[in-house]
Amino acid sequence: xxxxxxxxxxxxxxxxxxxxxxxxxxxxxxxxxxxxxxxxxxxxxxxxxxxxxxxxxxxxxxxxxxxxxxxxxxxxxxxxxxxxxxxxxxxxxxxxxxxxxxxxxxxxxxxxxxxxxxxxxxxxxxxxxxxxxxxxxxxxxxxxxxxxxxxxxxxxxxxxxxxxxxxxxxxxxxxxxxxxxxxxxxxxxxxxxxxxxxxxxxxxxxxxxxxxxxxxxxxxxxxxxxxxxxxxxxxxxxxxxxxxxxxxxxxxxxxxxxxxxxxxxxxxxxxxxxxxxxxxxxxxxxxxxxxxxxxxxxxxxxxxxxxxxxxxxxxxxxxxxxxxxxxxxxxxxxxx
Amino acid sequence: xxxxxxxxxxxxxxxxxxxxxxxxxxxxxxxxxxxxxxxxxxxxxxxxxxxxxxxxxxxxxxxxxxxxxxxxxxxxxxxxxxxxxxxxxxxxxxxxxxxxxxxxxxxxxxxxxxxxxxxxxxxxxxxxxxxxxxxxxxxxxxxxxxxxxxxxxxxxxxxxxxxxxxxxxxxxxxxxxxxxxxxxxxxxxxxxxxxxxxxxxxxxxxxxxxxxxxxxxxxxxxxxxxxxxxxxxxxxxxxxxxxxxxxxxxxxxxxxxxxxxxxxxxxxxxxxxxxxxxxxxxxxxxxxxxxxxxxxxxxxxxxxxxxxxxxxxxxxxxxxxxxxxxxxxxxxxxxxxxxxxxx
Ligand SMILES: Cc1ncc(C[n+]2csc(CCOP(=O)(O)OP(=O)(O)O)c2C)c(N)n1
Numbered sequence: 001x002x003x004x005x006x007x008x009x010x011x012x013x014x015x016x017x018x019x020x021x022x023x024x025x026x027x028x029x030x031x032x033x034x035x036x037x038x039x040x041x042x043x044x045x046x047x048x049x050x051x052x053x054x055x056x057x058x059x060x061x062x063x064x065x066x067x068x069x070x071x072x073x074x075x076x077x078x079x080x081x082x083x084x085x086x087x088x089x090x091x092x093x094x095x096x097x098x099x100x101x102x103x104x105x106x107x108x109x110x111x112x113x114x115x116x117x118x119x120x121x122x123x124x125x126x127x128x129x130x131x132x133x134x135x136x137x138x139x140x141x142x143x144x145x146x147x148x149x150x151x152x153x154x155x156x157x158x159x160x161x162x163x164x165x166x167x168x169x170x171x172x173x174x175x176x177x178x179x180x181x182x183x184x185x186x187x188x189x190x191x192x193x194x195x196x197x198x199x200x201x202x203x204x205x206x207x208x209x210x211x212x213x214x215x216x217x218x219x220x221x222x223x224x225x226x227x228x229x230x231x232x233x234x235x236x237x238x239x240x241x242x243x244x245x246x247x248x249x250x251x252x253x254x255x256x257x258x259x260x261x262x263x264x265x266x267x268x269x270x271x272x273x274x275x276x277x278x279x280x281x282x283x284x285x286x287x288x289x290x291x292x293x294x295x296x297x298x299x300x301x302x303x304x305x306x307x308x309x310x311x312x313x314x315x316x317x318x319x320x321x322x323x324x325x326x327x328x329x330x331x332x333x334x335x336x
Numbered sequence: 337x338x339x340x341x342x343x344x345x346x347x348x349x350x351x352x353x354x355x356x357x358x359x360x361x362x363x364x365x366x367x368x369x370x371x372x373x374x375x376x377x378x379x380x381x382x383x384x385x386x387x388x389x390x391x392x393x394x395x396x397x398x399x400x401x402x403x404x405x406x407x408x409x410x411x412x413x414x415x416x417x418x419x420x421x422x423x424x425x426x427x428x429x430x431x432x433x434x435x436x437x438x439x440x441x442x443x444x445x446x447x448x449x450x451x452x453x454x455x456x457x458x459x460x461x462x463x464x465x466x467x468x469x470x471x472x473x474x475x476x477x478x479x480x481x482x483x484x485x486x487x488x489x490x491x492x493x494x495x496x497x498x499x500x501x502x503x504x505x506x507x508x509x510x511x512x513x514x515x516x517x518x519x520x521x522x523x524x525x526x527x528x529x530x531x532x533x534x535x536x537x538x539x540x541x542x543x544x545x546x547x548x549x550x551x552x553x554x555x556x557x558x559x560x561x562x563x564x565x566x567x568x569x570x571x572x573x574x575x576x577x578x579x580x581x582x583x584x585x586x587x588x589x590x591x592x593x594x595x596x597x598x599x600x601x602x603x604x605x606x607x608x609x610x611x612x613x614x615x616x617x618x619x620x621x622x623x624x625x626x627x628x629x630x631x632x633x634x635x636x637x638x639x640x641x642x643x644x645x646x647x648x649x650x651x652x653x654x655x656x657x658x659x660x661x662x663x664x665x666x667x668x669x670x671x672x673x674x675x676x677x678x679x
Contacts (some may be wrong), residue, residue: 008597019606033511033579036594036620037601044619045613049519051481052448081448083484100670117367120431121444178370181577182589203459261611310433313420314368 001198006145007173010110010166011035013149013203014072017156018042021070024156028074028110034173038324054084059110062092062161065107066295070156075111078127078165092161093136105157108152113141114167114227114277115321117188118181120312124168126226129276129283131163134257138162138208139254143170143229145197147252157205167226170194180333189318191230209256213265217247217333224275225251228322235327244333246273246329254284262288263295271300271321271334275322280305302330339545343386345641346656348378348541350360351402352409352638353664354512358401358418361668362576365674367418370432374402375571376630377504379637381406383544384472384502384564387552393441393458393470395451398433399504400444403474409437412663416670423674441471448509449477449482452501456488459561470498470555478509479517480525489529492561500551504538506567506630510574511623526563538566539637569635573627580627639656 003011014080015038027048032039050057054075061073062154075081081088092105106189115124132139140155140162142148150168168174169190179186180186195283214229215236222232229250236246249265251258266272270271272292274285311317355373362371374381378401385406388394396403405411409425417424418432426436433446443454455473462469479485480503492499503522507514526533532554536547544566551562573581583590600619602613633639645653 011597015601015604015607027508032510032616032619037597037604039601040598040613040616040620041604041607043608043616045612046608047616049512049516049606051483051512052478054481055483083447083449083482107634118431119370120434120446121429122367122434176593177579179368181370181575182582182586182593183365183577185362185363186368209574310428311420311429312369313422313428313435315420316428 002196002201004145004199005172005196006148007166007171007182008192009145009199010150011038013152014042016203017153018046023068023070024072025069026072026074027061027100031074031140040149044107054080055086058084058087059091061107061264062087062105065105066103067097070106072108072110075109077123078111078113079122079125081111088137089134093134096136096160104159105161107161108155109163111163111165111225112168112171112174113165114169115174115310115317116169116227116310118314118317121177122309123154124310126278127256129278130164130282136161137255139165140208140252141165141225141254142252143194143226143250147206149199151208151252153203154205154208158208169227190228194230195228205272209258211252211258211261212250214248214250217269218245219269220246220271220273220331221249221269222246222273222327223249223251223256223262225275228275228277231324232327235324235331238324238328239331244331245336259291262291263297266292266299267297273330273334274303275327276303276305277322278306280307300334302334304330337416339542340452341542341641341645342656344382344541344545345645346660347386347406348638350659350660350664351378351405352617353661354405355401357664357668358415359576368420372399372400372574373572373576373577376635376637377506377538377568377570378402379541379640380502380504380538380544380566380568382541384548387548388472391462391466393462393471395458395473396435396442396444396453397448397475397479398446400435401432404435404437404442407440407442409440411667412670415667416674419675420673421675422677426483430604449475449485451479452485452488454502455499456491456497459492459499460495462498468556470500470552472500472502474502474504476509477503477505477507477518480522489526489531493530496558496560498555498558500548500555500564501561502564502566504566504568507572508627508630511580512638522565531563532560533563535565538568539635539640541637541641568637569630569632571631571636573630580624581631583624584628625633635638650678
């Protein structure tokens with residue numbers, strides 16, 4: 001066992017994948033600096049800086065993957081994917097169907113997401129529900145270093161398009177780059193178990209679509225992902241002192257979605273709370289309600305999500321993103 | 337209209353003093369997130385913005401503070417916005433990358449390239465609603481790789497929109513040198529769209545004024561868009577805490593945070609051939625060395641104009657600078673006091 005940070009784990013697993021398969025390359029804006037370890041290890045052919053041309057390089061990555069490469073295209077922040085979404089929405093995701101199953105796009109889109117460090121509503125969105133809405137895309141949202149590395153390896157090996165999302169609050173590279181800018185005068189509510197942790201000596205792929213029960217609970221099931229996992233665990237620890245037992249299920253990927261695990265837990269507790277940093281309407285939280293309904297499970301349901309554009313003001317931002325207080329209150333209300 | 341060098345210097349100096357105050361307040365942790373300052377590109381805004389009239393519009397990028405200030409937005413409203421307070425320009429909801437002043441038709445975006453379509457749309461509204469008015473887009477060299485900006489060039493040309501597209505080219509987009517990301521020559525590129533295009537020394541506010549004055553006349557007369565390519569530097573690099581500049585400014589921190597992971601990668605047993613690794617290492621070293629020119633006094637637009645004014649009237653210059661420093665100092669004290677009241 002080794003210990004490393006969330007961001008190190010992703011680069012480490014990607015490095016293992018690049019060493020094992022010469023078709024894997026990393027491209028994106030400033031990747032040679034942001035992932036300097038990979039740049040100095042693999043050189044300019046396989047770690048490529050791009051112009052600020054997301055529509056071109058993401059579209060090119062899709063086609064390169066169709067022609068034998070295994071590109072990992074980094075879209076700095078998922079918010080910026082908006083200018084290039086055509087490559088995923090109309091091309092990567094549809095290729096397999098359009099070609100009658102004869103052609104795949106084995107591509108990983110690596111992108112930072114999430115808020116909690118004061119950059120405002122154009123840099124801190126989650127958008128995983130928006131992406132998972134598209135049939136033919138896998139969407140991965142790890143919450144710990146061990147998961148991040150294992151899921152990255154699985155994404156590289158999957159053979160179809162995957163969006164791999166790294167939450168900036170637990171990714172020290174991004175948090176340092178965008179949040180603190182090297183200052184020690186600002187602090188953030190960083191979940192330590194997300195930011196740093198034990199990882200295997202050699203990465204093994206963690207199959208996509210397998211949720212992980214982070215904590216057992218008998219009264220309420222909290223289904224969540226990313227930083228939400230850590231917020232939910234903290235809320236659950238506080239609720240426990242008040243005699244309320246809340247379990248925490250970490251989805252780890254939005255698509256494929258581990259419906260069986262969700263249904264199993266919710267049918268045990270009869271109460272489902274979704275904690276989702278993505279927007280509330282028309283997204284993952286509603287999808288989870290539909291899944292348990294379709295399975296014929298009768299349960300009480302509530303959700304703690306982001307309802308509005310994320311405010312720049314730090315205090316308002318903290319109130320807008322799912323936080324421990326809101327999760328605790330929602331659990332008590334469900335159980336009460 | 338001939339430019340008034342004193343007025344231009346005053347605008348630049350005020351922007352400089354204000355942004356230096358912002359830097360300190362950010363450093364003290366009272367402003368969250370990233371901070372992209374316009375330190376080094378003041379002459380471009382100063383040469384253009386005083387020539388705008390009511391009804392003209394501004395499409396800004398993530399570095400919009402000098403332009404907003406020079407267009408007449410109150411420094412206190414800007415500073416309070418940066419501090420995320422309800423009495424800020426946008427009620428603390430936007431922050432420095434998302435500044436909006438509807439009464440001045442001035443809008444910003446943190447999405448690189450977005451100033452292009454915004455300026456085209458403002459130009460269309462001017463064409464249909466406000467005869468003789470124009471819109472101005474400000475963006476960096478990095479944005480010239482964004483499809484939406486280039487599409488806007490074409491749209492503005494085919495619709496003969498009254499738009500001034502201003503590229504503030506500092507040769508870098510974060511850590512990426514323009515020579516590795518921008519193909520061809522930007523003047524030739526703009527001209528290939530059928531647009532009038534000029535190159536100007538963006539350190540020289542008087543030269544920018546002259547170039548902009550002709551460009552604005554062209555656009556206001558209904559002759560279509562103009563591209564202005566203005567060269568500048570960024571004294572603080574891409575943003576406060578810039579990693580490449582930090583390599584010299586804070587070597588110990590940089591060694592631990594940035595260099596150490598690279599060293600580990602360099603010596604990893606599995607990877608590219610040594611020649612490849614060395615080329616990568618040389619490239620990083622080259623970038624760290626060459627980005628230092630962003631901080632060179634020769635590139636500083638204030639130092640470019642100041643000596644002439646000092647020769648003309650040293651006393652007047654000292655008074656001008658003192659009164660601006662006073663004004664900004666008052667703004668800062670007020671902003672800090674307001675924060676105290678709210679806490
Ligand atoms: C569409 C998009 N891609 C990437 C980014 C991240 N980003 C912010 S500023 C920047 C560099 C911009 O360079 P340039 O246009 O030259 O402006 P400068 O910062 O040098 O003034 C990048 C890549 C973004 N904000 N939007």
